[in-house]
Amino acid sequence: KQEVTQIPAALSVPEGENLVLNCSFTDSAIYNLQWFRQDPGKGLTSLLLIQSSQREQTSGRLNASLDKSSGRSTLYIAASQPGDSATYLCAVARKTSGSRLTFGEGTQLTVNP
Amino acid sequence: DGGITQSPKYLFRKEGQNVTLSCEQNLNHDAMYWYRQDPGQGLRLIYYSQIVNDFQKGDIAEGYSVSREKKESFPLTVTSAQKNPTAFYLCASAKTPQETQYFGPGTRLLVL
Numbered sequence: 001k002q003e004v005t006q007i008p009a010a011l012s013v014p015e016g017e018n019l020v021l022n023c024s025f026t027d028s029a030i031y032n033l034q035w036f037r038q039d040p041g042k043g044l045t046s047l048l049l050i051q052s053s054q055r056e057q058t059s060g061r062l063n064a065s066l067d068k069s070s071g072r073s074t075l076y077i078a079a080s081q082p083g084d085s086a087t088y089l090c091a092v093a094r095k096t097s098g099s100r101l102t103f104g105e106g107t108q109l110t111v112n113p
Numbered sequence: 114d115g116g117i118t119q120s121p122k123y124l125f126r127k128e129g130q131n132v133t134l135s136c137e138q139n140l141n142h143d144a145m146y147w148y149r150q151d152p153g154q155g156l157r158l159i160y161y162s163q164i165v166n167d168f169q170k171g172d173i174a175e176g177y178s179v180s181r182e183k184k185e186s187f188p189l190t191v192t193s194a195q196k197n198p199t200a201f202y203l204c205a206s207a208k209t210p211q212e213t214q215y216f217g218p219g220t221r222l223l224v225l
Contacts, residue, residue: 004155031211032211034213034214036216041201041219041221042218042219043117043119043203043216043217043218043219044156044203044205044214044216045216046213046214046215046216049212049213089155089156091155091156093210093211099210099211100158100161100171100210101146101156101158101214103155103156103157104155105153105154105155106155
């Protein structure tokens with residue numbers, strides 16, 4: 001059974017700081033890993049998708065890495081802004097279950113002005 | 114505008130009542146999904162469909178039912194058998210199961 005863990009559960013940083021969010025998963029048989037952002041009471045917005053054959057993906061101030069062998073992914077946010085405040089969720093697409101996503105519980109990020 | 118819509122935004126259910134949540138997409142995606150989110154938790158898969166007229170149970174399907182009669186529509190019914198239905202329900206779609214999932218704005222279900 002695939003389990004996804006995100007550390008830390010909550011993080012508060014001052015504006016401008018670079019930060020790293022962590023995601024670990026127990027089964028390396030995955031198609032891809034996805035990072036999402038969720039604002040309070042809203043749906044999820046896709047940030048980055050890393051295929052299992054890739055090591056990293058970048059979009060603007062965001063960089064996500066994937067180490068499939070160790071079951072780890074990180075989301076790096078550069079020069080954080082108050083508008084980055086949200087919950088960040090990672091999810092892995094399982095090969096053994098038709099690409100169904102298994103989600104972590106998320107990291108709640110607060111960026112203070 | 115292309116995207117996924119869910120309605121209603123809020124839904125109230127009386128004990129013993131079945132209620133249906135709507136999910137529509139105009140992205141021409143084949144795959145559609147229903148998730149449940151409880152406070153402070155990640156998403157759990159209820160049902161998913163990879164093609165019209167076919168759907169599969171997810172991790173927590175008991176007390177729920179779905180249909181996929183049209184490519185763009187994937188309604189979820191919360192039946193009276195679901196004893197703890199209070200949650201935030203999210204619908205998603207993807208071009209294929211291996212690609213990015215796009216989410217709707219969600220429906221919050223409350224029990225009276």
